[in-house]
Amino acid sequence: MNTELITASFIIGILAASIRLATPLLMAALGEIFTERAGILNLGVEGIMLMGALSGFLGAFWTSNLWIGVAVGMLTGALFGLLMGFMSITAKTNQVVAGLGITIFGSGLSTLLFRLTFGLRTTPPSLDIFPTLRIPLLSQIPGIGPVLFEHNILVYLTLILVPVSSFFLYRTRLGLAIRAVGESPDAVDTRGLNVSLVRYLSVMIGGALAGLGGSYLVLGSLGLFWTQMTAGRGFIAIAIVVFSKWDPARALLGALVFGLASALQISLQTLSVPIASELLLMLPYIITIVVLVSVSRRAEFPSAFAVPYYRGGEK
Amino acid sequence: MHKKSVFLLFLVLAMLLAACGGGAVEEPVAEEPTVGEDAYRVALILPGRADDVSWNQAAFEGMNWAKETLGANVQVDVTVVEQVYDVADIEPALLDYAQQGYDMVVGHGFQFQEPILKVAADYPDVHFALGTGFKLAPNVGVYDVKLGDGGYVMGIIAGMLTESNIIGVIGGLDVSEIHRGHVAFKLGAESVNPDVTVLNSFVGDFNDLSGAKEAALNQINAGADVLWQSGDGIGIAVLNACAEQDVICMGNNANQNDIEPEITVASNVYAWGPMFVQMIQESQDGDYGDKHYWIDFANEGQQTIWNEGLSDLITPEIEAKVEEARQGFVDGTLDLGDLDAIEIEG
Numbered sequence: 001m002n003t004e005l006i007t008a009s010f011i012i013g014i015l016a017a018s019i020r021l022a023t024p025l026l027m028a029a030l031g032e033i034f035t036e037r038a039g040i041l042n043l044g045v046e047g048i049m050l051m052g053a054l055s056g057f058l059g060a061f062w063t064s065n066l067w068i069g070v071a072v073g074m075l076t077g078a079l080f081g082l083l084m085g086f087m088s089i090t091a092k093t094n095q096v097v098a099g100l101g102i103t104i105f106g107s108g109l110s111t112l113l114f115r116l117t118f119g120l121r122t123t124p125p126s127l128d129i130f131p132t133l134r135i136p137l138l139s140q141i142p143g144i145g146p147v148l149f150e151h152n153i154l155v156y157l158t159l160i161l162v163p164v165s166s167f168f169l170y171r172t173r174l175g176l177a178i179r180a181v182g183e184s185p186d187a188v189d190t191r192g193l194n195v196s197l198v199r200y201l202s203v204m205i206g207g208a209l210a211g212l213g214g215s216y217l218v219l220g221s222l223g224l225f226w227t228q229m230t231a232g233r234g235f236i237a238i239a240i241v242v243f244s245k246w247d248p249a250r251a252l253l254g255a256l257v258f259g260l261a262s263a264l265q266i267s268l269q270t271l272s273v274p275i276a277s278e279l280l281l282m283l284p285y286i287i288t289i290v291v292l293v294s295v296s297r298r299a300e301f302p303s304a305f306a307v308p309y310y311r312g313g314e315k
Numbered sequence: 316m317h318k319k320s321v322f323l324l325f326l327v328l329a330m331l332l333a334a335c336g337g338g339a340v341e342e343p344v345a346e347e348p349t350v351g352e353d354a355y356r357v358a359l360i361l362p363g364r365a366d367d368v369s370w371n372q373a374a375f376e377g378m379n380w381a382k383e384t385l386g387a388n389v390q391v392d393v394t395v396v397e398q399v400y401d402v403a404d405i406e407p408a409l410l411d412y413a414q415q416g417y418d419m420v421v422g423h424g425f426q427f428q429e430p431i432l433k434v435a436a437d438y439p440d441v442h443f444a445l446g447t448g449f450k451l452a453p454n455v456g457v458y459d460v461k462l463g464d465g466g467y468v469m470g471i472i473a474g475m476l477t478e479s480n481i482i483g484v485i486g487g488l489d490v491s492e493i494h495r496g497h498v499a500f501k502l503g504a505e506s507v508n509p510d511v512t513v514l515n516s517f518v519g520d521f522n523d524l525s526g527a528k529e530a531a532l533n534q535i536n537a538g539a540d541v542l543w544q545s546g547d548g549i550g551i552a553v554l555n556a557c558a559e560q561d562v563i564c565m566g567n568n569a570n571q572n573d574i575e576p577e578i579t580v581a582s583n584v585y586a587w588g589p590m591f592v593q594m595i596q597e598s599q600d601g602d603y604g605d606k607h608y609w610i611d612f613a614n615e616g617q618q619t620i621w622n623e624g625l626s627d628l629i630t631p632e633i634e635a636k637v638e639e640a641r642q643g644f645v646d647g648t649l650d651l652g653d654l655d656a657i658e659i660e661g
Contacts, residue, residue: 005512010536013533013536115364119366123574124366126555226524226551227364229522231525269517270483270514272514276489277659281517
């Protein structure tokens with residue numbers, strides 16, 4: 001074991017990496033909170049993230065403007081949310097099947113469109129990512145500064161999105177409507193609000209944030225698009241939502257726990273601890289399962305979770 | 316209402332399946348493969364993209380080279396299937412081409428081993444080629460790369476270039492040729508630099524580029540100043556991290572010196588073409604299977620390609636050491652023994 005490598009900067013590096021690794025998960029999880037709060041289970045997050053990654057890349061690659069990439073990634077995500085909305089709200093299909101269908105669709109379509117756009121290459125197309133934005137003064141704080149205040153702008157935006165989501169969900173009329181259609185769509189309907197419209201809106205917000213999570217991998221981490229580059233992050237995000245009990249602040253905690261576990265796993269390999277790499281690679285997933293099992297017994301799913309709404313009980 | 320929903324669901328799913336074809340992309344190499352009566356038909360099944368500038372692209376280009384080289388005497392039709400990554404997809408893909416009567420079905424990866432043996436038993440007239448592995452059958456040949464030799468050379472370069480005496484290597488999983496490459500990288504570095512510490516990381520996924528980049532950043536943060544990677548998509552992310560941190564890196568599989576030319580000093584390049592030619596010829600002559608086919612320094616299936624743009628970093632001493640090792644592998648005076656027996660910690 002290379003214990004001599006453990007220095008202050010190495011530990012700071014682990015903590016900073018945790019935040020980078022948590023960011024795309026948090027984006028997608030916040031989106032899925034809106035979706036599930038409205039009573040829809042969207043298992044298509046993984047596929048939507050891949051489409052967000054591809055479209056974010058194309059948008060930024062063609063316009064040389066990273067913000068346009070972000071916008072296109074979110075718009076594509078919202079459109080896929082619309083598709084999920086159509087299948088679950090209008091067509092009232094089984095949401096598990098519809099969501100998994102979207103994951104397969106997004107993963108296949110992103111691969112296909114990338115090939116159709118760029119053909120067979122000998123060097124992968126790439127772009128410059130969002131630069132690191134050091135917050136003046138705050139980034140000078142020893143220890144905390146480099147961990148919290150030396151990231152690119154997408155990381156900060158995601159962190160800001162946590163209180164914004166909480167405020168929206170708990171303090172606005174629309175937030176109340178979203179929570180209500182997930183708990184008691186009948187009551188919302190009786191009050192004269194359009195259940196379908198609120199649900200469509202929620203699932204599209206969810207899609208847009210999943211698209212943002214995917215485009216983060218391209219625009220905030222690598223500058224490259226790669227097939228299947230989400231590598232299961234969409235499903236981890238869904239697990240984080242259950243852990244969070246559909247609360248944005250707890251989702252932040254959940255994403256950070258997973259991010260820290262991933263960063264720790266990577267560091268333990270670097271330090272060559274005498275444990276097989278296969279076991280270390282399982283660490284973040286084992287923690288996820290343990291946390292999920294311990295939390296989900298007490299988790300109260302929205303009452304109308306994954307149940308299509310039929311007016312007046314009509315079937 | 317319910318019937319309508321079910322109908323809509325099937326409609327949408329059918330559209331999805333038609334659009335993505337289960338995730339695999341099939342692409343004929345020629346514009347229209349003219350299947351002549353005498354044409355020799357090869358199906359090359361790749362676990363990743365044919366343009367990954369790595370493991371898959373090397374095989375793709377090698378097979379095209381073989382097709383053109385043999386073209387004067389025999390027409391070879393090559394069908395390439397990409398992204399057969401999930402183990403569950405492998406057997407159906409193999410069966411598909413075996414049933415269509417292809418002469419040779421190539422599964423380009425260790426994960427094809429069990430499915431190939433299973434399908435090969437049912438199709439004794441079809442020749443199967445397994446890209447790395449250890450199990451053989453009368454109609455199954457295993458082709459492999461002596462990545463131990465190549466990794467050893469990469470280790471020599473890294474061990475001599477490092478100023479911090481810390482170097483690192485990153486790969487997908489601790490299996491097959493990747494294991495041998497990583498073990499030998501350490502041996503090579505230690506052979507020229509007794510004080511060197513060699514870091515070793517596996518990403519656990521060949522497509523998780525973001526995770527691979529974090530692994531590289533972590534090694535760099537621990538003090539590593541020269542990195543190598545054993546390839547695949549994640550290898551591109553390692554080059555990416557090195558470029559961002561201005562740390563020297565090395566390529567594998569394909570010539571990757573042009574991806575990040577500012578920091579990539581050399582690549583360990585595989586040339587599968589001549590070996591594929593030999594396999595197809597033996598298949599036609601009826602001598603195929605039940606044996607290993609290797610690419611190595613001796614048959615020039617493995618080569619160290621320097622980045623000319625960074626030649627000032629490569630001292631004559633480094634070049635001499637690399638040439639000495641290469642010559643040793645060619646004439647057999649340098650033999651690393653059983654690298655599979657050496658375990659990697661962490």
